[in-house]
Amino acid sequence: MDIILIVIAIAVVAVLAAGGLVVGSRRRKQPPAPPPSPGPRPPAEPQVGDEAGEPSDEKRRTIEEVGLPGEGTAAAGTAVAEPPAPEAPPEPEVPAPAAGRLVRLRARLARSQNSLGKGLLGLLSREHLDEDTWEEIEDTLLTADVGVQPTQELVERLRERVKVLGTRTPEELRALLREELLTLVGTEADRTVHTDExxxxxxxxxxxxxxxxxxxxxxxxxxxxxxxxxxxxxxxxxxxxxxxxxxxxxxxxxxxxxxxxxxxxxxxxxxxxxxxxxxxxxxxxxxxxxxxxxxxxxxxxxxxxxxxxxxxxxxxxxxxxxxxxxxxxxxxxxxxxxxxxxxxxxxxxxxxxxxxxxxxxxxxxxxxxxxxxxxxxxxxxxxxxxxxxxxxxxxxxxxxxxxxxxx
Missing domain, CATH: 3.40.50.300 (P-loop containing nucleotide triphosphate hydrolases)
Structure with missing residues (x-):
């Protein structure tokens, strides 16, 4: 029994001695050196939501001092955005006078229609106007969509007038063809667009x-x-x-x-x-x-x-x-x-x-x-x-x- 008590006492003394060593070692451990005193700090990088530039010393307004959009008044020192002015309707155009418009566009018309006139004048200028030539004249007119009946009428009149004319200079043929085509187109019809009240x-x-x-x-x-x-x-x-x-x-x-x-x-x-x-x-x-x-x-x-x-x-x-x-x-x-x-x-x-x-x-x-x-x-x-x-x-x-x- 006495031996057991002696063993326990020795174990307790050993444990206490070990704890003292640990505490002592911890106490002897040097604390970390303090950081060096900071110098002037560089400006921080701007973050989302930060304002650009240096912060101003301007006094901030309270929520009561801030006017709502659309109100007629605003705090002193603030500009009110003016609403955009409505777009004015475009000014109506003034068209060019209609009188004589076809004369002004004659060159454009001539570019597409010139083949008809040139073809007819070329055929009529031949030295001998035989039946084959007159058939070519008919074909030229039909190809230009003059129509069967008007083509026959025009060819018959041209036959008679060329026979009477005898010699055929280019100027005479052009005048002759112009006169006959005008007869077919008609100059007496009323071509007015009636918009009278x-x-x-x-x-x-x-x-x-x-x-x-x-x-x-x-x-x-x-x-x-x-x-x-x-x-x-x-x-x-x-x-x-x-x-x-x-x-x-x-x-x-x-x-x-x-x-x-x-x-x-x-x-x-x-x-x-x-x-x-x-x-x-x-x-x-x-x-x-x-x-x-x-x-x-x-x-x-x-x-x-x-x-x-x-x-x-x-x-x-x-x-x-x-x-x-x-x-x-x-x-x-x-x-x-x-x-x-x-x-x-x-x-x-x-x-x-x-x-x-x-x-x-x-x-x-x-x-x-x-x-x-x-x-x-x-x-x-x-x-x-x-x-x-x-x-x-x-x-x-x-x-x-x-x-x-x-x-």
Missing amino acids: SVGPEGAEVPGIVLVVGVNGTGKTTTTGKLARVLVADGKSVVLGAADTFRAAAADQLQTWGERVGARTVRGPEGGDPASVAYDAVKEAIDEGADAALIDTAGRLHTKTGLMDELGKVKRVVEKHGPVGEVLLVLDATTGQNGLVQARVFAEVVDITGLVLTKLDGTAKGGIVIAVQRELGVPVKLVGLGEGADDLAPFEPEAFVDALVGD
């Missing part, structure tokens, strides 16, 4: 009403916009009716044309009733005291009876306001004889009063002017000679024939 059913004055009709792709909407420029150039005020509700871009296109000359465009919902839009356009023209109302109708395929009947409905609805002064049929001059087929069908649905030939500068078949007039018995009143805004010109027979035969 009329009297409606209730005795009120009604602006001149113009319906623009034609097949898809002939340039009908563009022609309507250009016609507005022609009328504005003549000092008339115009209201446009976007009755082509089946083509999504038609109303936008027409409105753009109208805005350029200060003409308002009346339009309806896409796919809406064209007759309703046409009716509203004429009503607006009456209320505004405008001189003319131009109605752009949907491009109708002449083979679709239902759509053609709808065109007749548009005309009947518009006539509730007053008589329609003009029904202009737009034809693509490059389609040639196919344009005559279209013209016949349109003439059966509405009474065509005038023709507009577009893209006449893009074809050598200027004889379509003669053929379509002969087919319908109505004159060509306007011709398109390019894609420019003022390239729609009143048709002048003399300038047209001069472009054919050259100087």
Whole structure:
């Protein structure tokens, strides 16, 4: 028993001695050297949200002193941002006068039509005009879409006059050909686009009403916009009716044309009733005291009876306001004889009063002017000679024939 107590006492003394050694060693361990005193610190890198530049000593405002956007007052020393001024509408363009426009565009017309005049003059200048030569003259005229009946008439008259003339100088032949072509084109027809005011059913004055009709792709909407420029150039005020509700871009296109000359465009919902839009356009023209109302109708395929009947409905609805002064049929001059087929069908649905030939500068078949007039018995009143805004010109027979035969 005594031995056990002695062993325990020795173990306790050993443990206490070991703990003292550990504590002593820890106490003898030197603390780390203090860091060197800092010198001037470099500026810290800016962080997200920090302001650039040196902090200012300006007194900061409290939340009560900060005005809200849109309030009329602000704390002293702060600038109030002015709202942007609304954009002013563009000034309407002043189109060039329409009178004499075809003369100014004669060179452009001559470039496409010169082959007809040169071909005829070359054949007529041959020393011997035998039957083969006259057949070539006929072929030249038919190729230019003059038409069978007008070609036969022209060849017969040329035969007689050349026989009487005897000698044929280039100047005499040119004068002869010019005279005969003018006879075919016609110089007596009324080629004015009638936009005179009329009297409606209730005795009120009604602006001149113009319906623009034609097949898809002939340039009908563009022609309507250009016609507005022609009328504005003549000092008339115009209201446009976007009755082509089946083509999504038609109303936008027409409105753009109208805005350029200060003409308002009346339009309806896409796919809406064209007759309703046409009716509203004429009503607006009456209320505004405008001189003319131009109605752009949907491009109708002449083979679709239902759509053609709808065109007749548009005309009947518009006539509730007053008589329609003009029904202009737009034809693509490059389609040639196919344009005559279209013209016949349109003439059966509405009474065509005038023709507009577009893209006449893009074809050598200027004889379509003669053929379509002969087919319908109505004159060509306007011709398109390019894609420019003022390239729609009143048709002048003399300038047209001069472009054919050259100087």
